[in-house]
Amino acid sequence: MTLDQIIFFVSAVVAVFGATMMIVQRNPVASVLYLIVSLVAQAVLYMQLGTVFMGAILVVVYAGAILVLFLFVIMLLNLRGNEDLGENSPPLKRITKYLVSILFVVELVFVIRSGFKAQTAVVGVMNSTPGTDQFGSIESVATVLFTRYLYPFELTAVLLLAAVVGAVAIAKRDRGAVPPAGESGAGNAPDASTKAKVEG
Amino acid sequence: MIPVSAFLIVAAVLFGIGTVGVLTSRNMIILFMSIELMLNAANLALIAFSRAVGVVDGQAFVFLVLTVAAAEAAVGLAMVLTVFRNRETINIDRYNLLKW
Numbered sequence: 001m002t003l004d005q006i007i008f009f010v011s012a013v014v015a016v017f018g019a020t021m022m023i024v025q026r027n028p029v030a031s032v033l034y035l036i037v038s039l040v041a042q043a044v045l046y047m048q049l050g051t052v053f054m055g056a057i058l059v060v061v062y063a064g065a066i067l068v069l070f071l072f073v074i075m076l077l078n079l080r081g082n083e084d085l086g087e088n089s090p091p092l093k094r095i096t097k098y099l100v101s102i103l104f105v106v107e108l109v110f111v112i113r114s115g116f117k118a119q120t121a122v123v124g125v126m127n128s129t130p131g132t133d134q135f136g137s138i139e140s141v142a143t144v145l146f147t148r149y150l151y152p153f154e155l156t157a158v159l160l161l162a163a164v165v166g167a168v169a170i171a172k173r174d175r176g177a178v179p180p181a182g183e184s185g186a187g188n189a190p191d192a193s194t195k196a197k198v199e200g
Numbered sequence: 201m202i203p204v205s206a207f208l209i210v211a212a213v214l215f216g217i218g219t220v221g222v223l224t225s226r227n228m229i230i231l232f233m234s235i236e237l238m239l240n241a242a243n244l245a246l247i248a249f250s251r252a253v254g255v256v257d258g259q260a261f262v263f264l265v266l267t268v269a270a271a272e273a274a275v276g277l278a279m280v281l282t283v284f285r286n287r288e289t290i291n292i293d294r295y296n297l298l299k300w
């Protein structure tokens with residue numbers, strides 16, 4: 001096995017392991033941390049495909065911003081992993097969801113079997129000479145992003161603005177509304193400001 | 201040297217794990233994270249194909265998908281906060297106001 005293949009197998013196994021642990025964990029904080037592990041391994045896979053810039057973006061934006069936003073919300077909701085999560089739901093509902101899941105897994109096995117048989121192009125950056133591979137460089141991404149995809153790129157700015165306004169508007173508590181029992185009205189200002197700060 | 205199909209297999213497995221998470225999880229936060237995982241698996245497939253064809257456009261597309269994922273997470277978590285405030289649970293089986 002070459003170094004290229006060893007890195008691929010290790011990071012692929014770590015990515016799948018982290019994803020699996022994410023969905024079986026009961027504690028949401030542990031779940032977020034396992035997803036971060038999986039995302040870092042996926043960033044290694046990105047870099048192995050030569051897209052170094054996208055790998056860095058994945059770590060910074062996903063692991064650094066979006067999952068910290070998840071952690072913020074878990075902290076605000078004060079979840080401890082001991083909530084009622086449907087252990088007492090009717091048996092038909094539980095059987096159905098596991099049945100559909102097994103169906104997807106069987107489908108996946110067929111996809112993977114055909115993938116092992118297929119003869120496809122070979123990729124990997126390990127044996128290209130350093131400095132000549134322009135595929136994943138910031139320059140090449142920016143050239144495409146600011147010429148051919150300039151209009152969609154500008155639209156993402158509008159999308160982010162809409163998301164900021166929408167998140168603050170949804171999470172804000174109405175002034176006139178009566179707060180539910182067991183809550184004080186003091187918690188409303190920190191919610192909105194935290195969301196705005198993380199998003200910005 | 202790794203064939204493109206190896207990356208696609210990893211992407212398919214991650215997408216499958218995300219699907220199973222969405223279907224089986226009753227915790228709304230974990231459900232959201234499974235959706236993020238599915239988006240990421242699609243991104244990995246996009247980058248693998250873009251590398252195989254040798255066209256940079258796939259990376260620009262991944263950039264846009266990342267933006268949409270960030271916006272979706274912000275708005276979705278704001279909705280989780282609001283619903284939790286009213287129902288005081290994150291079990292999605294209890295969110296049945298629109299069912300009859």
